[in-house]
Amino acid sequence: xxxxxxxxxxxxxxxxxxxxxxxxxxxxxxxxxxxxxxxxxxxxxxxxxxxxxxxxxxxxxxxxxxxxxxxxxxxxxxxxxxxxxxxxxxxxxxxxxxxxxxxxxxxxxxxxxxxxxxxxxxxxxxxxxxxxxxxxxxxxxxxxxxxxxxxxxxxxxxxxxxx
Amino acid sequence: xxxxxxxxxxxxxxxxxxxxxxxxxxxxxxxxxxxxxxxxxxxxxxxxxxxxxxxxxxxxxxxxxxxxxxxxxxxxxxxxxxxxxxxxxxxxxxxxxxxxxxxxxxxxxxxxxxxxxxxxxxxxxxxxxxxxxxxxxxxxxxxxxxxxxxxx
Numbered sequence: 538x539x540x541x542x543x544x545x546x547x548x549x550x551x552x553x554x555x556x557x558x559x560x561x562x563x564x565x566x567x568x569x570x571x572x573x574x575x576x577x578x579x580x581x582x583x584x585x586x587x588x589x590x591x592x593x594x595x596x597x598x599x600x601x602x603x604x605x606x607x608x609x610x611x612x613x614x615x616x617x618x619x620x621x622x623x624x625x626x627x628x629x630x631x632x633x634x635x636x637x638x639x640x641x642x643x644x645x646x647x648x649x650x651x652x653x654x655x656x657x658x659x660x661x662x663x664x665x666x667x668x669x670x671x672x673x674x675x676x677x678x679x680x681x682x683x684x685x686x687x688x689x690x691x692x693x694x695x696x697x698x699x700x
Numbered sequence: 701x702x703x704x705x706x707x708x709x710x711x712x713x714x715x716x717x718x719x720x721x722x723x724x725x726x727x728x729x730x731x732x733x734x735x736x737x738x739x740x741x742x743x744x745x746x747x748x749x750x751x752x753x754x755x756x757x758x759x760x761x762x763x764x765x766x767x768x769x770x771x772x773x774x775x776x777x778x779x780x781x782x783x784x785x786x787x788x789x790x791x792x793x794x795x796x797x798x799x800x801x802x803x804x805x806x807x808x809x810x811x812x813x814x815x816x817x818x819x820x821x822x823x824x825x826x827x828x829x830x831x832x833x834x835x836x837x838x839x840x841x842x843x844x845x846x847x848x849x850x851x852x
Binding site for chain 1: 836
């Protein structure tokens, strides 16, 4: 076969850019969410205490950043492998950076919430704060995993891919 | 410590309103439409064997998810959580609900305009997003249940 005949064949075999759909990370995120709920039901005392203690020692946010970035990149690469598509640099950067901004930002919001709860002299303020930390941790985890994929999906929509 | 954990676990299960909540949504959202379809086919002597995939193949689960997220946002708004937590939870429930609902909208638009429509993709997308909305809603109800007990 001549070189001119090989060129189109090679060009055809180059992997296309990966187009994500929100349903791709949705199932994994749902299982993570169910696992959180299951831990909450099976260990109603020790699991929340573990989260609150880690938040008080300022370890919770770095752990969550590490966890969510790993989950995001793992999900993205798994989908790329399944579809034999090429992962994009911009999407990978988004998956690595957005969870950091989301979790750091929401941590400031949580601190404001706690100050507000303690200053408003409500009954059982300490217990309420523990529950606020628990709820905040859960919603932050969901936000840090879901938000980058949402941004990637909308960016794809602007590029008019047929995903 | 273990005894306290077991006591808390038992007390939680006994007073868990979220169990009733799951049962209501599973019965009225999934089981009832399937049972009504089965009843209709047997009444009319049709050989069709309806399953959930066929019943919701046009992304209808996305619409069910949107309704589910609205009901949980309503519960969250009525709770005594701080306004920040309520806003955060509501925004993410609304976003996931809308994304699930958009699967049904997209498949409706594709079917109506004759643009390439793949029922298996609509089913897969709506099923995954419905599972996400359901799990989010379930854990939110568990958290609300815990908060009510803590705030007493």
